[in-house]
Amino acid sequence: xxxxxxxxxxxxxxxxxxxxxxxxxxxxxxxxxxxxxxxxxxxxxxxxxxxxxxxxxxxxxxxxxxxxxxxxxxxxxxxxxxxxxxxxxxxxxxxxxxxxxxxxxxxxxxxxxxxxxxxxxxxxxxxxxxxxxxxxxxxxxxxxxxxxxxxxxxxxxxxxxxxxxxxxxxxxxxxxxxxxxxxxxxxxxxxxxxxxxxxxxxxxxxxxxxxxxxxxxxxxxxxxxxxxxxxxxxxxxxxxxxxxxxxxxxxxxxxxxxxxxxxxxxxxxxxxxxxxxxxxxxxxxxxxxxxxxxxxxxxxxxxxxxxxxxxxxxxxxxxxxxxxxxxxxxxxxxxxxxxxxxxxxxxxxxxxxxxxxxxxxxxxxxxxxxxxxxxxxxxxxxxxxxxxxxxxxxxxxxxxxxxxxxxxxxxxxxxx
Amino acid sequence: xxxxxxxxxxxxxxxxxxxxxxxxxxxxxxxxxxxxxxxxxxxxxxxxxxxxxxxxxxxxxxxxxxxxxxxxxxxxxxxxxxxxxxxxxxxxxxxxxxxxxxxxxxxxxxxxxxxxxxxxxxxxxxxxxxxxxxxxxxxxxxxxxxxxxxxxxxxxxxxxxxxxxxxxxxxxxxxxxxxxxxxxxxxxxxxxxxxxxxxxxxxxxxxxxxxxxxxxxxxxxxxxxxxxxxxxxxxxxxxxxxxxxxxxxxxxxxxxxxxxxxxxxxxxxxxxxxxx
Numbered sequence: 001x002x003x004x005x006x007x008x009x010x011x012x013x014x015x016x017x018x019x020x021x022x023x024x025x026x027x028x029x030x031x032x033x034x035x036x037x038x039x040x041x042x043x044x045x046x047x048x049x050x051x052x053x054x055x056x057x058x059x060x061x062x063x064x065x066x067x068x069x070x071x072x073x074x075x076x077x078x079x080x081x082x083x084x085x086x087x088x089x090x091x092x093x094x095x096x097x098x099x100x101x102x103x104x105x106x107x108x109x110x111x112x113x114x115x116x117x118x119x120x121x122x123x124x125x126x127x128x129x130x131x132x133x134x135x136x137x138x139x140x141x142x143x144x145x146x147x148x149x150x151x152x153x154x155x156x157x158x159x160x161x162x163x164x165x166x167x168x169x170x171x172x173x174x175x176x177x178x179x180x181x182x183x184x185x186x187x188x189x190x191x192x193x194x195x196x197x198x199x200x201x202x203x204x205x206x207x208x209x210x211x212x213x214x215x216x217x218x219x220x221x222x223x224x225x226x227x228x229x230x231x232x233x234x235x236x237x238x239x240x241x242x243x244x245x246x247x248x249x250x251x252x253x254x255x256x257x258x259x260x261x262x263x264x265x266x267x268x269x270x271x272x273x274x275x276x277x278x279x280x281x282x283x284x285x286x287x288x289x290x291x292x293x294x295x296x297x298x299x300x301x302x303x304x305x306x307x308x309x310x311x312x313x314x315x316x317x318x319x320x321x322x323x324x325x326x327x328x329x330x331x332x333x334x335x336x337x338x339x340x341x342x343x344x345x346x347x348x349x350x351x352x353x354x355x356x357x358x359x360x361x362x363x364x365x366x367x368x369x370x371x372x373x374x375x376x377x378x379x380x381x382x383x384x385x386x387x388x389x390x391x392x393x394x395x396x397x398x399x400x401x402x403x404x405x406x407x408x409x410x411x412x413x414x415x416x
Numbered sequence: 417x418x419x420x421x422x423x424x425x426x427x428x429x430x431x432x433x434x435x436x437x438x439x440x441x442x443x444x445x446x447x448x449x450x451x452x453x454x455x456x457x458x459x460x461x462x463x464x465x466x467x468x469x470x471x472x473x474x475x476x477x478x479x480x481x482x483x484x485x486x487x488x489x490x491x492x493x494x495x496x497x498x499x500x501x502x503x504x505x506x507x508x509x510x511x512x513x514x515x516x517x518x519x520x521x522x523x524x525x526x527x528x529x530x531x532x533x534x535x536x537x538x539x540x541x542x543x544x545x546x547x548x549x550x551x552x553x554x555x556x557x558x559x560x561x562x563x564x565x566x567x568x569x570x571x572x573x574x575x576x577x578x579x580x581x582x583x584x585x586x587x588x589x590x591x592x593x594x595x596x597x598x599x600x601x602x603x604x605x606x607x608x609x610x611x612x613x614x615x616x617x618x619x620x621x622x623x624x625x626x627x628x629x630x631x632x633x634x635x636x637x638x639x640x641x642x643x644x645x646x647x648x649x650x651x652x653x654x655x656x657x658x659x660x661x662x663x664x665x666x667x668x669x670x671x672x673x674x675x676x677x678x679x680x681x682x683x684x685x686x687x688x689x690x691x692x
Contacts, residue, residue, distance in 0.1 A: 038691060038692075077492070080492050080563065083657075083658065084492065084497075084657055084658070090658040090661075090662060091662070091665070236691055240687050241687065241688065241691060244680065244683055244684045244687050244688075245684055245688070247684075248677065248680040248681055248683075248684045251673060251676055251677040251680055252677055254673055255670065255673045255674065255677065258666065258669050258670060258673060259583060260581075261666070262662055262663060262665060262666025262669060262670075263583070263586060263588075263663070263666055264581050264588055265662070266566060266588065267580065267581045267586075267588065271566065271567055271568055271569035271590075271591060272567070274563045274566040274567035274655075275559075275567045284615070355574070404692055405692070
């Protein structure tokens with residue numbers, strides 16, 4: 001999509017610099033001239049929102065790290081010190097803690113959008129797999145971040161999740177001891193989690209750059225799933241069109257974000273995490289953060305520890321194989337009436353698993369978790385491969401432009 | 417869940433033992449399914465424009481000091497906080513006098529341990545050297561109350577918990593309402609350790625409040641119901657001393673963002689006018 005840049009700086013100094021390091025041309029071709037499909041809807045603004053969230057998390061996180069102490073005797077107090085004595089500390093901490101949730105809300109919308117419009121299909125498989133890698137790193141980062149305040153949920157959440165590795169045959173216990181840096185979750189664990197929590201966002205930036213690079217090679221998918229045929233007719237230049245639309249969507253998202261920071265900052269957290277970690281007292285219910293609940297439900301649905309761990313990691317790993325599991329030639333669910341129904345059930349299944357992940361693992365909740373887990377995997381392993389072979393799809397529009405421009409009187413904005 | 421927890425426990429034999437011994441000290445923050453739900457209180461600090469009632473927080477401090485402070489510290493608070501905006505807002509002179517009533521452990525210039533008078537910059541002192549010492553005195557270690565109003569909650573169940581996040585009907589005061597309920601929950605006259613709202617109903621803290629126990633100077637009723645509300649409001653402030661600043665800032669941020677998003681909307685409309 002983005003060929004060699006035709007960008008020529010206006011000033012002599014700019015031309016001098018450009019001939020030595022063509023960074024201006026890179027920015028111009030990526031964020032100004034880059035052709036975006038004319039028919040993108042607001043679900044396509046979450047990429048920009050996620051970029052913003054990553055930067056916001058890094059900035060608030062660096063400020064918090066300046067005041068935080070990663071030691072079992074001081075971590076809890078240092079977080080309260082941030083809340084009380086650091087200028088704007090409460091804002092930094094609530095922005096960062098709720099920012100993690102906002103990041104996941106945005107990434108889940110972004111992923112479900114990809115799932116609905118078939119954005120993972122050729123030629124975007126690598127783009128999609130890079131996205132799965134980003135998701136995994138995000139989860140690891142968020143999990144380690146939640147341990148840092150060293151509250152009861154921090155400690156017991158870390159204990160439960162690190163213990164999962166002990167399910168690995170033969171070497172499990174050795175791996176768990178190695179992860180902990182001792183024989184239980186303790187000061188070495190907290191220290192390394194802090195170091196990794198600080199490192200991983202920068203790894204994320206690296207993968208995000210690859211993700212955006214891959215995107216700019218294949219170009220964006222769009223609600224019709226029809227490829228761009230005529231750049232002049234089917235696309236609009238990124239700036240001003242996508243820039244202003246993304247900005248509008250981002251500020252809408254910031255209003256949503258601000259509601260959580262300023263008015264319900266502890267809603268998404270757990271009261272137990274305002275109790276300092278105590279290895280001698282187990283909370284009545286150990287629950288992870290809301291964004292892990294569907295996976296936690298899958299973990300607990302399997303009646304064997306090792307099986308549960310495999311199912312949980314498998315539920316994420318399976319996403320990487322999605323481009324080859326879905327056999328349909330048609331991308332967008334708008335033209336796949338049967339897939340559309342299965343997709344909606346899949347979304348409800350994920351929400352249902354999230355609810356069950358927060359409930360105690362007993363009685364009917366276990367049965368429900370098992371049924372929904374079955375559908376989760378069935379969706380990828382049975383429904384998607386077969387549906388592509390048997391589904392009757394609706395006729396696709398000939399071009400992207402045909403799907404949005406009024407018949408005949410099309411006013412065209414040529415992409416530069 | 418229980419299975420997973422069992423597996424967790426397997427590698428923690430010593431903890432299992434400790435748990436078995438200290439079974440009664442397992443205090444879940446979520447009083448889910450344990451007795452009645454606390455009654456929802458009306459608070460001046462609730463809602464987007466909420467502010468503490470100065471008189472109430474000042475009375476609450478008096479209740480804390482004369483009743484709770486016998487066993488419970490508020491070690492995350494400094495005396496100076498009592499004079500800062502957004503709390504009880506005592507005068508500097510009052511805080512200075514108050515701090516001087518406390519004895520603070522320190523070292524003199526020869527390195528000898530001394531006890532000196534408190535200063536506004538000092539933290540409220542810890543009452544015990546550690547939790548073991550506290551447990552030895554009281555049977556169970558009385559928890560620090562600094563963030564207690566945020567460290568307790570109760571489950572409202574589906575779908576109410578969803579609505580609790582919504583603008584206009586947001587409900588964030590679960591913890592402080594639980595504290596009020598707990599302090600009013602000693603409903604069996606013959607058993608001062610029986611509490612209707614405490615998980616398991618048997619609480620180590622015997623009924624701490626009685627009518628007329630604390631003298632109010634402002635004419636507020638000197639009843640357990642009033643004491644419970646006042647001290648809970650005070651503990652909400654110690655848990656969230658920047659609550660007023662947060663809500664005020666939120667209003668400014670929202671006003672700015674709404675204007676900004678409006679301008680962006682019309683800009684977007686103009687730019688896209690010919691594109692569709």
